Amino acid sequence: MAPSVVFLLLGLLGSASSLPPPRISFLNSAERPLVLFSHPNVHNTTTLLLSNDGSTLYVGARDALLSLDVSQSDVINLKKKVDWRPSEEEMTSCSDKGKDAEVDCPNFVRVLQPLNSTHLYACGSYAYSPHDAYIDTESFSMINQRDGAKGRCPFSPSRGTPPSPSVNVNSSPRPRPTSEEQNRRFLDTSRGRSDVSQDVSVSLLEEPSFVSSALDPSDRKLYFFFSEVGKEFSFVDQLLISRVAQVCKDDMGGQRTLQKKWTSFAKAPLLCRSAKQLPFNVLQDVFTLQPLEGSMDSDTLFYGVFTSQWSLGPESAVCVFRLQDMRTAFAGRYRTFDTQTHQWSPMLDKRSYLGKCGLDNVSDSVLAEVKKSFLTSNSIKPDGLGPIVVSSEYRYSRVAVMRTQAANNKHYTVLFLLTESGFIHKVVLFDGGSQVVEEIQVFTQPQLVKSVVLSTSKGVLYVGTSEGITAVPVARCSIYRSCSQCVLARDPLCGWSRTTRACTGLQEGDHDDMAQDLEHANVEEQCQGQTEPGRDREISVHLNEAVQLPCLKPSNVATLSWTSPRIKDHTEKLFIQSADSVLSFFATADTFGTYHCEAEEGGYKEVIVSYDVRQVAPPRAMSPIPDTESHPPIGRDESYEDIVTNASERSTTRASAEPEDIITSKAGDFTTFVKEVDPDKDSTLKTDSEDEKADAPTSIHDVQFRKEQPDDLQTLTKEKSYHTELVVVSLLLTTCICILIFGGLHMWRHRKLGLKTNVLESPGDDSRINQSMESVPSLSSPEDPELKVVE
Structure with a gap:
């Protein structure tokens, strides 16, 4: 492919409008706590199955099956563990085939499905020789372990691919496609009949990678979602195509033609792209969202995560497909495969029997045409004719979806998208687009294999990785501490209670007390009388001291600004606002005052924090209080020689003559010098001049006062002066x-x-x-x- 064409394709990929950044992020934050379960001897806990009551989580791991108690939202406890590992002989046999003993030969449980209310079906790679077994859920013990499970689960752990999809119909294991080159078959073991597989004379699948499966109960069909190499296009490089395939639940195969082979097999392309854009052609995961109660089965939605094989970055998209559109595509026109030229060509007219069930008794000529005409002519386009989510910064790998009712009784769809970098993005679909209301970090190291299971009844998302199981609550409304932040979050699971004045989860029933506006986030209308003005934080600083006032953004999309009468007059000269919105300045007469940090989001402004910066009040001077009763005031003209101090008044008299001690203590704007005098000597002090008399002591402590620096030099008030001590020494x-x-x-x-x-x-x-x-x-x-x- 020419370089110009490559650049054109990359330009088309990057021109699509991207998802806005997450509104709020929690990076290992205590405000968004997670519950982690890990076992020292258990790894690759990537196959998850939640019980119907949501109290038990079954886990398929490497060489083990686990039963976890998840009845409490804040803890995960191990109930039972079943070891299921190959023997030493089987491990040796696997290694002799050239497989890695640590990577390929353990038993990786890749299929875990309920058979009935008391039993589970499990299938594992088992030293590159798949085995399956039945699990009694009451005692959580293994029964009826057997080999020969090829085609029911992968041979290898399939590094980098999701677990093999499976689906259960009528309490029995049903078709489970695999991507193994040794055996690409669909299997059906219900009612004790022999396996039904794909026809090998025509290549129905081209290097498929299956990601999910679903059941259409009304049409009694099974759907499988996968990506494969598209042979209907003549390109030099291999082109990957996302597809959905169908088979009928009761397909028994033909009488003579296609004996024990699928007669209802058909596949159709899934197209996920915006108008005039290159498609996202690699399917990563699919989640099936059942319709609302009382709706038709045709309203079932399939949410798929797609990436692009041409992308050099972490681009990804989410498209949603309707079951009715899939039915229409399989009931439409098909392409036919020419076995001589190995080319696909569209059929001129419609064949009503193609893609239909109940072809076990049709003629051989009809089955011969069915055998080579199983690819639909039309692609299945997404609902809304384009992706609902497009991200140019994140590569999504898993998706889980829930539907919830907001305070206005309208239903909203919430997506939980797992990124390859270890974050859960909670995305809400609005009429005007989608928004990531929050992102939560689940793991720090990249994980090759991971899976997600959503419990809507408990409001918990379980993420399985090679490190363990992480439980993520779908919402934590208490993190929004004000009505404005609760409304601006636009989280359909959270609302502001006007009675309790707190952001809480919505409960079923009357929502008149809840303040919530998901479409417009009108804070003024929803939070009338609910907003309380914050108090100013008093900051006391010394003159010319460096001051830094922090202000945390309430969300990633909010913009911060500082307001103050001081800033208006001296913005460029005295104030610096850093990239993290910290306001810095020096404390001077021009900067003392009140400062407000305002956040603006969605056209609404509110004060996040206010500071009142004041100068430190000078402490009271430590001057001695004259005792007018025992020592009358000394007049200016009175001679110090006439002042006699009694030795009994001295409290720090030394027993022997010692060198003169000078003790300095600072009090406010004055420095006090304490000089001890030997009481054995004359207590009267003589000076040689009147200036010296003015500085002579007035007591036995020889207390002397010296005024500190003037007001304009009080930048040194915080530092103690040692000038006098230095002179004396x-x-x-x-x-x-x-x-x-x-x-x-x-x-x-x-x-x-x-x-x-x-x-x-x-x-x-x-x-x-x-x-x-x-x-x-x-x-x-x-x-x-x-x-x-x-x-």
């Missing part, structure tokens, strides 16, 4: 050094004079010299030549 260090120097000089001078006076003659003998110097060590050294002892 420096003076003490200088004094000590000087004392050491003078002491050393004094000792050196004293010793020098002592040497000179000790050189004396003996009084008794003029000729002898006093030998007292012999005991004095010499101070002379080569480094000090001036100091010598004269003998």
Whole structure:
């Protein structure tokens, strides 16, 4: 294919309108709790079956079958476990065939269907040799295990493909198609008759990949949904086509022609594309939504998830098909296959017997035409002639659908779409389009095989992966804490109760008390008298301190803005709003005030949070309170020498004289210096000038006050000043050094004079010299030549 054609195809794919982003996201959030079940010895829990009462979840896993108690919404308990694994000899035989012992040879249970109220039917790959068995639900024990189940379930785990579809009719296992190349057959084992399979002389299927099956009870037909290679087109590259195939429930095969072969088999293409767009041609999953009570079976809907084989990104779409349209297609014109040229050509006229049931007694000529004419000429187009959901950012792999009644008594459809990246997208279909009301993260690591089962009665979606089973509640209305947010959510499962003033789930009955507007989200009309103004959050900061005001978006589609009289006057100079809507500025006289964060969504504005930014009030100064009774006020002209302080008033008297201690404590705009005085000394202090008298102490603590910086320099009010301590320590260090120097000089001078006076003659003998110097060590050294002892 030419590069220009490829770019054209990619352009056509990307031009379709895409699904809006999720309104709200929960990434492992505690506000949207999930229930996870996992067992250390159980893996690949991907085949799920919910009991009729919704209290038990049956799970087909690798080498095991599980019975889980899901009667409570907040916990999943293991009731019973049945081991179902191949023997060592069977594992060895599987490995000898060139299969991987860990990947291909275990028993992967791929089919799990109810037979009746007391038994289940199970089928597994079983070391690449399919086995099936019956399970007693009362004791959850295996009975009547047997081999020879080829065609009922896949040989291998079919990595990357969904479990093999199956359907139960009249309490017996029914046709189960497989994608195995060794045996592509449809089987019917009801009433003990022999198997009925497809005709092998004509290739009815071309490398099919089945995803789902459904029953049409009124027409007694079975439908199977799959993708296969389309041979009706002549392309160099293989073109995948999504299809639906039918067989009649009571098809017994022909008398001579097509003996034990399907005579009612027919298939039709499923077309999922928008106008003038390339189709989404690969079918991933199909969910069958039964009609409302009292409606006809022809109103049954099939919701299919599609991807494109040409897509380079995670594009996907959802199309819905009506059962009536499928019936019409199978009752219309067909194509016939030329066995010589291997080409398909449309038939000129309509054959009424093609695609019909009850052909077991027709002529051989009719069956010969049936044998080669099983592909419809017309494709089955989706309801609304286009996809209901198109996403250019997510690749959906599974879908579950429920229908619910809103407060206005109108029914809405809710889709639960599982992405390959591990998110559940809750999509609501409105008259004007679809919206993802929320996304919930289910698993973090990509899962190759996964399945979903929806319990509408309990309101829980069960997701089965190789890691375990996760229970996801379909709604959690309490996360919307205001009437506006509850209405803006547009969730048909949630409404604002005007009585309790809370967002709750809708219950059956009278909905007059509920505020809900799914189509227009008119908050003003629905929330009259229900909105309470929020209180301002007081933020106290210091002058010139950096301030950051956070504001969380109530939803992903809301836009935030800040309002304040301060912002209007100084927007560009003083304020910065980051990408996450945090408002940053420095606390100054121009920025103190009130700030409001507003969210706008759907034309409605509301204040999310308000802040009142104030300057920290300066604490009261720690000035001493004068005791006028014991110490009268000191006048300006009174001399400090006349002030006498009694030693008994001192509370921190030291027992011995110690160096002067200076203790600094900060209180408000003042710094207090506490200087201790020895009580043994004169308690009166003398100064040399009047300026020094002004700073002299007024008590035994020698308390002194110094005014802090002026108001315009109070940016340092939060930091403690150590200037005074530094000066005092420096003076003490200088004094000590000087004392050491003078002491050393004094000792050196004293010793020098002592040497000179000790050189004396003996009084008794003029000729002898006093030998007292012999005991004095010499101070002379080569480094000090001036100091010598004269003998």
